[in-house]
Amino acid sequence: xxxxxxxxxxxxSYGRVQAVHQxxxxxxxxxxxxxxxxxxxxxxxxxxxxxxxxxxxxGEGTVLGLSxxxxxxxxxxxxxxxxxAENKPLYGYMTVGQTxxxxxxxxxxxxxxxAKDLVNRYELPxxxxxxxxxxxxxxxxxxxxAFSRRPDLLILDEPSEGLDPVGIEELLExxxxxxxxxxxxxxxxxxxxxxxxxxxxxxxxxxxxxMVDASLDHLRESYRRIELVFPSAPLEHDFCISGVxxxxxxxxxxxxxxxxxxxxxxxxxxxxxxxxxxxxxxGLREIFLETVREG
Amino acid sequence: xxxxxxxxxxxxxxLTCLSFLVAILVFFVHHAESILPAKSNGYELMxxxxxxxAALWVLSVVLLGMGGLLRERATGVSSFTVALPVSRERLVTxxxxxxxxxxxxxxxxxxxxxxxxxxxxxRPFPISQACFYVLLxxxxxxxxxxxxxxxxxxxxxxxxxxxxAYGVLILVAIVCGSVSKLRTYxxxxxxxxxxxxxxxxxHLLSGxxxxxxxxxxxxxxxxxxxxxLRATGNQDF
Numbered sequence: 001x002x003x004x005x006x007x008x009x010x011x012x013s014y015g016r017v018q019a020v021h022q023x024x025x026x027x028x029x030x031x032x033x034x035x036x037x038x039x040x041x042x043x044x045x046x047x048x049x050x051x052x053x054x055x056x057x058x059g060e061g062t063v064l065g066l067s068x069x070x071x072x073x074x075x076x077x078x079x080x081x082x083x084x085a086e087n088k089p090l091y092g093y094m095t096v097g098q099t100x101x102x103x104x105x106x107x108x109x110x111x112x113x114x115a116k117d118l119v120n121r122y123e124l125p126x127x128x129x130x131x132x133x134x135x136x137x138x139x140x141x142x143x144x145x146a147f148s149r150r151p152d153l154l155i156l157d158e159p160s161e162g163l164d165p166v167g168i169e170e171l172l173e174x175x176x177x178x179x180x181x182x183x184x185x186x187x188x189x190x191x192x193x194x195x196x197x198x199x200x201x202x203x204x205x206x207x208x209x210x211m212v213d214a215s216l217d218h219l220r221e222s223y224r225r226i227e228l229v230f231p232s233a234p235l236e237h238d239f240c241i242s243g244v245x246x247x248x249x250x251x252x253x254x255x256x257x258x259x260x261x262x263x264x265x266x267x268x269x270x271x272x273x274x275x276x277x278x279x280x281x282x283g284l285r286e287i288f289l290e291t292v293r294e295g
Numbered sequence: 296x297x298x299x300x301x302x303x304x305x306x307x308x309x310l311t312c313l314s315f316l317v318a319i320l321v322f323f324v325h326h327a328e329s330i331l332p333a334k335s336n337g338y339e340l341m342x343x344x345x346x347x348x349a350a351l352w353v354l355s356v357v358l359l360g361m362g363g364l365l366r367e368r369a370t371g372v373s374s375f376t377v378a379l380p381v382s383r384e385r386l387v388t389x390x391x392x393x394x395x396x397x398x399x400x401x402x403x404x405x406x407x408x409x410x411x412x413x414x415x416x417x418r419p420f421p422i423s424q425a426c427f428y429v430l431l432x433x434x435x436x437x438x439x440x441x442x443x444x445x446x447x448x449x450x451x452x453x454x455x456x457x458x459x460a461y462g463v464l465i466l467v468a469i470v471c472g473s474v475s476k477l478r479t480y481x482x483x484x485x486x487x488x489x490x491x492x493x494x495x496x497x498h499l500l501s502g503x504x505x506x507x508x509x510x511x512x513x514x515x516x517x518x519x520x521x522x523x524l525r526a527t528g529n530q531d532f
Binding site: 048051052053054055071075076078079083085086087089090091092093094098101102105106107 | 296299300303304307371372373374375377378379380381382528529531532
């Protein structure tokens, strides 16, 4: 599978603050990739660098094979990418209809029929000014502008923000539909449950650094929580094994969070005469929380 | 469609300024007629009308210069604009072009109103003189508009940019007015009001049309416009 987005040592700093640090990212074609991270982790900065809105401080990157540093290539790339920004910025002085007409004029892949369908499905008031729309309606309009096209790549920055549960359900269906049509989807989100439902790949960013970059299936298969009980408290270095990410001790009980190599941990526990060994699969929420706490 | 966006963005400001200018000047010309001596041809009235027009026009074009990507960044919508598949140069150029057209309309339409009112009051004014005034206002006044555009390209904030632009213009006017050498060559205010060319005997503008002065003002405006393009191209949104 070829990479639609590729970055190499991509960095952005604001004075002494390093917003993104040496990011090596590879987003595969035709997949849905979720971009997770806490507020201020550098997700939006990364997305804006990819779209040419922010100049990187260092490093290189390509989107659809076009350099993010070259202004002309960047413009061509934006023609093939649909982007929904965080906070869903739209012109308050335009009506819904004017906004749709305005956006449609820039993209050769605009589907007027699809836009019409979405206006009806989202129940958008065509003559109302955008500044008078509710947050949810504004989000729907921003999504309509992206979904009314057939882009090669769809980049969404917290797309479900402001949507009610029905809206979120429709959004997830639309994202899955876009991916089924061959569009690569790259989206940032704080909603782990949504990510678990639709993402193929997950990237976790923490303080500008990429902590996790793997398929969701791989994460589910390899991450484990191992609860151990010993007759007497073991030493922490007994579990310095590759794959062990975090160890918590409560007297004779030890809780291990491992990104792999669970069998080796269990074997070591047996060698140390563990009286109880419990292995449990780990959900994405826990993986995320452990990763960002560790970071 | 960028033209359409620029028009929608500025039309309220533009139409408000235009209505205000026309109303004030029509009121002034209509009512000032009554205080003129009977033998007067009313030409001095036109000089004062243009003086007030120039003052209001400068205030208006600075307001029209308000906007652009930095203002959009302050209001949170710049991400939508810069994500469009158009270059930043084009975004700035379209905004400039619409602004210049509006500035021209703000100079011409009030003068047409002045001529109509003046004619209907039985004191026709030579069209060539009106054109002289209008060209001075547009040619020289574009510098004021360019200053507003440049300031809005480097100063963020919805209302900070016009406030800074007014401050800069007042400062330049004070400096140019207080230094005699600068007053001779750089007093833009005397240039656009026609004061430099006003004959106090005939109450008409006299002398050849100052093409060189207009060209100099055009160059200054062009440099400021290029500066705006460059500043916008280098910013993060």
